[in-house]
Amino acid sequence: MSNSYEDLRDWLVQVEAIGELAHPHGADWNLEIGAVSEVDYRRRGPALLFDHIKDHEPGFRVLTSSTNSARRLGLALRMGTEHTDATLVEALRGSPNRWAAAAKDFPPVEVKTGPVFENVMEGDAVDLMRFPSPFWHAMDGGRYIGTGTAVATIDPEDHWVNLGAYRSMLVDRNHVTMNIVSGKHGFTHIDKWMAREGRAPIALHIGMDPLFMILAGVEVPTGISELNYAGAVRGEPVKVVRSTLTGLPIIASAEIVLEGWIHKGDKTAEGPFGEWPGYYVSGTTQESFFKVERVLYRNNPILLGAPPAKPPHDYSYMRTIMKSAMIFDALVAAGIPEVRGVYAPECGGGRMLVIVAIRQRYPGHARQAGFIASQCREAAYMGKYTIVVDEDIDVTNLEEVLWAVCTRTDPATSIDFIRRAWASKAEPMLRKGEPAFNSRAVIDACKPYEWIDEFPKVAQADPVYLREIEKKWGDLFTVRPRSQG
Ligand SMILES: Cc1cc2nc3c(=O)[nH]c(=O)nc-3n(C[C@H](O)[C@H](O)[C@H](O)COP(=O)(O)O)c2cc1C
Ligand SMILES: [Mn+2]
Incomplete structure (x- = not known):
């Protein structure tokens, strides 16, 4: 039912039904709609349907934060309302x-x-x-x-x-x-x-x-x-x-x-x-x-309304989810085997940082995945850093990704560059009047393929054992407020 609808209004009825629509009245078109929306993006709040806007006829409305949650984006993509990130x-x-x-x-x-x-x-x-x-x-x-x-x-x-x-x-x-x-x-x-x-x-x-x-x-x-x-x-x-x-x-x-x-x-x-x-x-x-x-x-x-700004902004969540899926598919279509995850986080606007996880199969596999993830149509424009990691790394977890960068790279040999790539005037590092090129770094943060079996073992307990421990000692990990007096 929820996947078959025709227009924005049908979509809004469903967003309302899942409790993700708010109706601010009386906001000023001059900065206030923008600022209210900005607070909403940071809090991952509901979609905002502004009405009775200052100086305008009631009924002439503005919608913001339309795709800023897994449920709203899933609904817009006709994939139901029950999704999580x-x-x-x-x-x-x-x-x-x-x-x-x-x-x-x-x-x-x-x-x-x-x-x-x-x-x-x-x-x-x-x-x-x-x-x-x-x-x-x-x-x-x-x-x-x-x-x-x-x-x-x-x-x-x-x-x-x-x-x-x-x-x-x-x-x-x-x-x-x-x-x-x-x-x-x-x-x-x-x-x-x-x-x-x-x-x-x-x-x-x-x-x-x-x-x-x-x-x-x-x-x-x-x-x-x-x-x-x-x-x-x-x-x-x-x-x-x-x-x-x-x-x-x-x-x-x-x-x-x-x-x-x-x-x-x-x-x-x-x-x-x-x-x-x-x-x-x-x-x-x-x-x-x-x-x-x-x-x-x-x-x-x-x-x-879908204004960008410092992320998270109106469409950074949508961009991240869509880009991650599209670059994943582009790598598969280009014949890269064993792609295990792709993520283009909101901090890079879904463009300037792309993380790819693979299960390494042959020498050169990691760089191949990195260069294609950097230059396929889905990622070529305004990319900057592409990081390739092994399959044990959760691509959505930046701490874990940077741990891999810290521990599985040798900066002098693990980073390759592409020069004169497709940038735009939205590139903050270009000075006025400079042509819209930028350079790219492909960071190979995979264990070196030729001695992967000798690479130091990760110091962490077996995940299966850890799950058992969590069950057995579950109560231990809950922080309780200190009792008063
Ligand atoms: C809300 C929003 C606003 C955008 N604004 C612009 C813009 O002003 N100029 C631009 O070139 N791309 C802009 N983009 C990016 C393009 O829409 C995006 O690159 C898209 O792929 C362009 O369509 P095309 O691939 O059919 O050219 C914007 C994207 C979104 C989601
Ligand atoms: Mn197009």
Whole structure:
């Protein structure tokens, strides 16, 4: 039951039913929504559905912290509400490869209309100020209407539709920016359109089933439409309406969609913005913007807010869980045997630190796993450290991983570097104006393969024996408060 639902509102009903939805009323769009959300992320609190937002019509709502728990993320991925962090990672293993393979069987179905057409603002009537776009962080350059987005673009040659999560700042009542890092699918699509026609069509979804934000926000393989991929995740095709304005598919049950064309050379000041590595890195730059020619929105629309910042932030949990599963599958697809665990912790934004556990089978196995985990499509962008450990190490336990680094490496020989890799202006170590390259370290923290049998034995009691001891001496380990007086 709980896995089959159509839109954001159905999802919210279920989130409410498991007690993970709160309804703050009366918050200010100016910093307060952002700060309330930030406290919530640190406490791993419920999803927040803001209503009666200062200066805005009641019913024009903002949702944050949508995917910040195993139960909410599991629900968004149609995997039920009963997951814990560990069971979700376990259950996801193998799923990305299955979804990618099944995507071709789930092309979106075109319908004539949908709830998103309940309200239409067109031409001069477009007024984006009606939507309660938060001013998220104190040093941001403006109000960001688009954070948890799914930006639809189409390849003008191969005709596949991409959904990417790319941020969008409000410029004025009918203009918004579009900030896409080069190399992302949406960037390449727009680039091709500019070369052919000097303009590129955009359908910017800023409120919808969080599944689309999740898939738009992680590296689904090149050439596979996230619309198809979402169909594979849901087990039924996504309903879309073909836009009469741009020809792009609009998700029929979306909450809010902004449509228009980006024109060649149109640039405006964008940023700064609190970014996912945890800094205002890129400052103010000249980015694309477009005139919003049409806005589609449901009655009582919900804006999907997903602002990054110093982790944990709105989507760091989602990124960690998804990346871990996708990199795991990429290693398997690349033919790496005996992969036992992959984890991309929130401290690195799910990108800058990737930990891989393998059971070593042959000389060179560990470095092979490390280099591919560093450079596969799912991990290439903004990676930094890849650590390969043996299978006895719990990849989700940073203390244990760093114990392996401390005790199973020789710094001078265990670390390899890759130079001039794919970075972005979100890299805090790049000084202004430097090109978007960074270097990578692959840390081989596995026991040396050639003398693995001679390697010192781990000094710890047999786990089976330890479990017996815990049973026998169970009471001993509970700390009791001292009795008063
Ligand atoms: C909430 C959220 C916001 C994001 N903002 C941006 C952004 O502003 N620009 C960007 O290039 N990538 C951004 N990303 C990362 C991309 O969405 C991600 O790299 C994704 O794989 C892009 O889709 P693509 O692989 O189809 O290009 C964001 C991701 C999330 C989840
Ligand atoms: Mn894509």
